[in-house]
Amino acid sequence: MTITDNTLQLVRLENAGELHLDWQSVEEIVGAVLARVRARDAAHRIRSHVPPGLPLLRADPVLLAQLLENLLDNALKYTAGAIDLEVGTDGDAMEVRVADRGEGLRADSLAFEPFRRGDLGARRGSGLGLAVCRAIAQAHGGALAVSRRDGGGSVFSVRLPVVESPPVPEPA
Template sequence: MKISGLHRQIVLSMTAIAFTVTFLVLLTSYILCYLLETYWPESYTNDNLVPSGPEWVWMAGITLIGLLLAAIAAFKLSARILHPLNAVAEGLRDIADGNLQARADVRADSMSEIATLAGNFNHLAAQLERVSGEQKFWNAAIAHELRTPVTILKGRLQGMADGVFTADAAQFQQLLRHVDGLARLIEDLRIVSLEENGHLLLTLQDTCLVSELTAVADLFRNEMAQQGQTLVLDLQAGVFRCDPIRIRQALIALLDNARQHADPGKITVSTEVSAQTYLLKVSDSGPGIPEDFIAFVFDAFRQAPAKNTAARGSGLGLAVVQTIAHAHGGQAVCYRNAQGGSVFELRWPVAAGYLSK
């Protein structure tokens, strides 16, 4: 191993310490002998204060052995300290060069503090790699989701300009539906981004959610009825401490998800108020979210197979539900009910100790 930098300084410092200690031991021993012979001659029998040849050899040998042991100890100590530090330095250079897979190698005999430093660096590098991967995924997903409505709008408008499509009320209504979908996608992206950055502020107020949620349900009732789905409300009267606009937005996402994925049958929207928790629940009768997909159901752009592929959404609706739950200091959960259907719950605490404006 090449000895340089801090490694050399540690070895030289330890060697200097060993030499100094050995020199002081020998010097003080000689001074003690001199004082004994001068002031207490009766207790000192050696008449010659000058060391003999064998004594000089013994003192030189002890000094050399001390220096050698100090150098070996310093060499090993510096290796234990500098190996993980050099690994971290190399990892930082690799990350600066764009290699986010770089990790610091931690030796088994490294000091705990140094090993902790290297472990924290490895954790940081893993987080950077994860965030970078998620950013690439989000960029690709957003581009994919925006491309479809923009392409449709461009095609329709170009067709109307060329006279292929008649510029009548029906065409404008269709264009407006695409614009509404695009606006909703942009709003969903904005909400998820704000929550991840900690900037999603809520306007909290004491609200009776019965009228708020009933109005949302009425927007879906006819469309669900055409698909054989019956919307049932079981709303508990009482005051909920929440942002009513965001709660309505969460229910819209949950009902839209049920409309796309649930079989014909009853879809129940219910609320509960307990001493500690507020609850908004949407349940259906089947076919239910696959068990292996439940863990990912609230991830952005992750979509389970839909029965109506033409009506597939952006994959952001349930991510928005989770975002709204987190902003209220709560959580969103999904599980299967006894009938084999899906249950989505948005829970948030009664205590209003979370971010608001």
């Protein structure tokens, strides 16, 4: 996305932009994103763990895919080692974690602020990616957080609410 596209999307999301919500399979969203991102990852550094049978999310699949793809692209850009993608549930929330072994951001980093690049200002970019990711998570009633990874690197955690999906009608 261009800087203009990211800026417009951030403004829309922060002003209660319209989401196209429907019941979504996280396994399918993750699979589609991994197919695109792995095509740009010649070293095959992304390791994923997505258990079967996860609950459906009421979400906008395009926005969730953008959030996940941006987190993975950032991890590929800022680390030379393996990147771990894990999805799981914790009570009434689903958590998607992207963990790398890069330089790492401080937990109090400004990276989530628009046009701020956190601690890694030497790299190219607009400084909007993580702000857009956080806005997408918040628009879905969730949150995006960063923490230091034991042994070095960062862990980006997206928590999204899991609500009971409607019953599936039985065939007649």
